[in-house]
Amino acid sequence: xxxxxxxxxxxxxxxxxxxxxxxxxxxxxxxxxxxxxxxxxxxxxxxxxxxxxxxxxxxxxxxxxxxxxxxxxxxxxxxxxxxxxxxxxxxxxxxxxxxxxxxxxxxxxxxxxxxxxxxxxxxxxxxxxxxxxxxxxxxxxxxxxxxxxxxxxxxxxxxxxxxxxxxxxxxxxxxxxxxxxxxxxxxxxxxxxxxxxxxxxxxxxxxxxxxxxxxxxxxxxxxxxxxxxxxxxxxxxxxxxxxxxxxxxxxxxxxxxxxxxxxxxxxxxxxxxxxxxxxxxxxxxxxxxxxxxxxxxxxxxxxxxxxxxxxxxxxxxxxxxxxxxxxxxxxxxxxxxxxxxxxxxxxxxxxxxxxxxxxxxxxxxxxxx
Amino acid sequence: xxxxxxxxxxxxxxxxxxxxxxxxxxxxxxxxxxxxxxxxxxxxxxxxxxxxxxxxxxxxxxxxxxxxxxxxxxxxxxxxxxxxxxxxxxxxxxxxxxxxxxxxxxxxxxxxxxxxxxxxxxxxxxxxxxxxxxxxxxxxxxxxxxxxxxxxxxxxxxxxxxxxxxxxxxxxxxxxxxxxxxxxxxxxxxxxxxxxxxxxxxxxxxxxxxxxxxxxxxxxxxxxxxxxxxxxxxxxxxxxxxxxxxxxxxxxxxxxxxxxxxxxxxxxxxxxxxxxxxxxxxxxxxxxxxxxxxxxxxxxxxxxxxxxxxxxxxxxxxxxxxxxxxx
Ligand SMILES: Cc1ncc(C[n+]2csc(CCOP(=O)(O)OP(=O)(O)O)c2C)c(N)n1
Numbered sequence: 001x002x003x004x005x006x007x008x009x010x011x012x013x014x015x016x017x018x019x020x021x022x023x024x025x026x027x028x029x030x031x032x033x034x035x036x037x038x039x040x041x042x043x044x045x046x047x048x049x050x051x052x053x054x055x056x057x058x059x060x061x062x063x064x065x066x067x068x069x070x071x072x073x074x075x076x077x078x079x080x081x082x083x084x085x086x087x088x089x090x091x092x093x094x095x096x097x098x099x100x101x102x103x104x105x106x107x108x109x110x111x112x113x114x115x116x117x118x119x120x121x122x123x124x125x126x127x128x129x130x131x132x133x134x135x136x137x138x139x140x141x142x143x144x145x146x147x148x149x150x151x152x153x154x155x156x157x158x159x160x161x162x163x164x165x166x167x168x169x170x171x172x173x174x175x176x177x178x179x180x181x182x183x184x185x186x187x188x189x190x191x192x193x194x195x196x197x198x199x200x201x202x203x204x205x206x207x208x209x210x211x212x213x214x215x216x217x218x219x220x221x222x223x224x225x226x227x228x229x230x231x232x233x234x235x236x237x238x239x240x241x242x243x244x245x246x247x248x249x250x251x252x253x254x255x256x257x258x259x260x261x262x263x264x265x266x267x268x269x270x271x272x273x274x275x276x277x278x279x280x281x282x283x284x285x286x287x288x289x290x291x292x293x294x295x296x297x298x299x300x301x302x303x304x305x306x307x308x309x310x311x312x313x314x315x316x317x318x319x320x321x322x323x324x325x326x327x328x329x330x331x332x333x334x335x336x337x338x339x340x341x342x343x344x345x346x347x348x349x350x351x352x353x354x355x356x357x358x359x360x361x362x363x364x365x366x367x368x369x
Numbered sequence: 370x371x372x373x374x375x376x377x378x379x380x381x382x383x384x385x386x387x388x389x390x391x392x393x394x395x396x397x398x399x400x401x402x403x404x405x406x407x408x409x410x411x412x413x414x415x416x417x418x419x420x421x422x423x424x425x426x427x428x429x430x431x432x433x434x435x436x437x438x439x440x441x442x443x444x445x446x447x448x449x450x451x452x453x454x455x456x457x458x459x460x461x462x463x464x465x466x467x468x469x470x471x472x473x474x475x476x477x478x479x480x481x482x483x484x485x486x487x488x489x490x491x492x493x494x495x496x497x498x499x500x501x502x503x504x505x506x507x508x509x510x511x512x513x514x515x516x517x518x519x520x521x522x523x524x525x526x527x528x529x530x531x532x533x534x535x536x537x538x539x540x541x542x543x544x545x546x547x548x549x550x551x552x553x554x555x556x557x558x559x560x561x562x563x564x565x566x567x568x569x570x571x572x573x574x575x576x577x578x579x580x581x582x583x584x585x586x587x588x589x590x591x592x593x594x595x596x597x598x599x600x601x602x603x604x605x606x607x608x609x610x611x612x613x614x615x616x617x618x619x620x621x622x623x624x625x626x627x628x629x630x631x632x633x634x635x636x637x638x639x640x641x642x643x644x645x646x647x648x649x650x651x652x653x654x655x656x657x658x659x660x661x662x663x664x665x666x667x668x669x670x671x672x673x674x675x676x677x678x679x680x681x682x683x684x685x686x687x688x689x690x691x692x693x694x695x696x
Contacts, residue, residue: 113495
C-alpha cells in the first residue's frame with residue numbers, strides 16, 4: 001500500500017456520496033440546524049477563498065494561498081474548538097480564522113502586503129499566520145505548557161490548543177521537537193496535520209514511508225487518520241482529541257487526509273508536477289457536495305435555504321472585495337512602528353531623518369522616484 | 370559555444386548544468402528543485418537530464434539539507450544546496466555556522482567542505498514576509514565560510530561554476546529581483562576571478578560600492594547622474610563579501626575621494642560598516658568626506674506595500690552622494 005492510500009483506518013462519518021455511516025469510536029449527534037450551519041460555513045469559506053483568488057488575479061493581492069478542497073478539514077476542526085481553545089495556523093487556515101471570528105477581510109492584509117496580520121490573536125484565540133514551516137508547532141506546545149501551569153486542564157472548562165501544519169512540515173525539525181516536548185510534558189495540544197498530499201511540488205512519498213498518523217506512536221501519543229473531506233468526521237475526531245487534551249491526557253496527532261485542489265499558491269503551476277486525472281478523482285470527494293447531498297436526502301434543506309446561503313456568500317464576497325479595494329497602503333513611517341515594546345532612540349532618529357528626506361520631495365512637488 | 374543572451378536565472382541554470390556534466394560528484398539538492406525546477410526555475414530541466422540521484426527533491430527541512438550535504442561532502446560529493454528563500458535559511462543556521470564553517474579548521478585541514486549554499490536573497494518582488502531578506506552579514510561574520518553575490522547573468526553563470534569548483538563552503542547569494550534581467554553570457558570566455566571585486570563603471574567624483582541587487586541600482590544612479598550633468602560616479606561591484614577584495618575600492622577612493630556603500634540589508638553592522646571601516650583605515654588622507662552607507666532601515670523587512678520606501682533606491686543613493694559634498 002502506498003502512503004498516499006488512505007487505507008481502512010480512515011475515519012469517516014459521511015461518505016463522498018452523502019451517506020451517513022457509523023464509526024465504533026466516534027459518534028456525532030447533530031441537530032438539523034447544526035447540519036445546516038456546517039453547510040453554510042463550508043459554502044461561505046469556499047467563497048472567501050474564491051474571491052481572494054480572484055482579487056489576486058486582478059492584482060489586488062500579491063499572492064494567495066488557497067484552501068480549496070480543504071474546507072471540511074478546517075471547518076470540522078475549527079468548529080470542534082471551544083471559544084477558549086487557542087489555534088496556531090500556517091498561512092492557509094483562513095477557514096479556521098473564520099471559525100474563530102476573525103474578519104476574513106483582516107486575513108487578506110498579509111497577502112495584499114499592507115500588514116503581517118492585523119487581528120488581535122489574544123481576542124480571537126487565533127494566532128498570527130506562520131509562514132516559516134513548522135515553527136508554530138513549538139509555539140502551540142509552549143502555549144499548552146502554559147495552560148497546564150495555569151491549572152487550566154482537567155475539567156470540562158479546561159483549555160486546549162491546536163497546531164495546524166501540512167504534510168511537508170512533518171519533515172521539519174521543529175515539528176518533531178514539538179511532538180517530543182508535548183509528549184514529555186503531556187501538554188494539552190492537538191497536532192492537526194492537513195495532509196493535502198503535496199508540499200508545493202513534492203508528493204507525500206518525499207516526506208514519509210509510513211502513514212503520517214502512525215508517527216505519533218513513536219513519540220508516545222495517539223494518532224488518528226480522519227477523512228479530511230468529511231466535515232462530520234473531522235469535527236468528531238478533533239473534538240475528541242481536544243477533550244482529551246483538556247482533561248489532561250496529553251497530545252494527539254490528527255492526520256486529516258485531504259487534497260489541495262488548487263495550486264500551492266497563486267504563484268505556483270501545479271501542471272508541472274501532477275496529472276489532471278488525479279485532481280479529477282479528488283473532485284468526486286468534494287467536501288461540500290457530500291454535505292449537500294446528505295442534506296437533500298435527509299430533506300433537511302429546501303431550495304429557499306440553499307438560495308439564502310448563496311446570497312449570503314455573494315454578499316460576503318462583495319464586502320470582501322470592496323473592503324480589500326479600500327484597504328489603504330500604510331504610511332511610510334509605519335516601517336518604524338512596533339519594532340520594540342520600549343522603543344529605541346536610534347530608530348526614532350532614523351524615522352525622523354527619513355521623514356525629513358521624504359518631505360524634501362513633497363516640497364519639491366515630486367514623488368520620490 | 371557563442372555568447373547567448375540569458376536571464377540571470379537561466380545563466381545559473383546553464384552554469385549548474387555545466388558543473389553537473391563535468392563532475393559526476395556534483396549534486397543539486399533542495400526543496401522542489403527536481404520535478405518543479407525550483408520555484409524560480411533555476412534548476413529547470415536538470416533532474417530530467419541528470420536523474421533523481423543527482424538532482425534531489427529533498428524532504429522539507431533546511432537543517433537536514435545542509436547537515437546531509439556535509440555528510441555527502443565527507444564521502445567526496447560536491448553538493449549544491451538550494452535554500453528556497455532567504456528567510457528559510459535560519460533553520461539551517463546551526464549546521465552552516467557551527468558545522469559547515471568549522472569542519473576544515475577542526476580537522477586540521479583534513480576534511481574539506483566543497484558545498485555551495487544557494488540563496489535567492491533581497492526584496493523588491495512584492496512578496497510576503499520571510500521572502501525578501503538580506504542575511505549576508507550573518508554569514509560574512511562567520512569565519513570559515515565564503516560569501517559571494519552575483520549581480521548579472523554573466524557573473525551568475527561563471528560564479529556558480531567557480532563556487533562549485535572551490536573546496537571551501539560558499540554561501541552563494543542570488544539577487545532574486547534580478548532573476549529575469551537579461552545579458553549576453555559567453556560560456557567560453559575567460560572568467561573573472563571569483564573572489565574579486567570589479568569596477569563596472571569608471572567615474573571621477575564619487576565611488577559607489579554595491580553588490581547583488583543593488584548593483585543595477587548603482588549603475589542606474591550613475592547613468593542618471595551623468596545624464597543630469599551631475600557627478601561622475603565610479604561603480605564597484607563587490608562580488609565577494611567574504612573574503613572582501615577591497616584593493617579596487619581603495620584605488621577608486623584614492624581617485625575620487627568619496628565613497629557611498631549601498632546594500633538592501635539593514636545598515637547596523639552590515640557589510641557597509643566593514644567597508645567603511647577599512648576604507649578609512651587605508652585611505653584616510655584621500656577622503657574628502659566621511660564614508661556614507663545607504664541601506665535598509667534597522668527594522669524587520671516591512672510588508673510589501675512599504676518595500677519601495679524601505680529599499681535603497683536611486684534617489685536615496687544620489688542623495689547620499691550629494692551629502693558627501695556637504696562636508
Ligand atoms: C522553513 C521553510 N522552508 C521552506 C518554505 C517554503 N515553503 C512554503 S510552503 C512549502 C511547502 C509546505 O508544504 P506543507 O507543509 O505540506 O503545507 P501546504 O502548503 O501543502 O499546506 C514550502 C517548502 C517555508 N515557508 N519555510
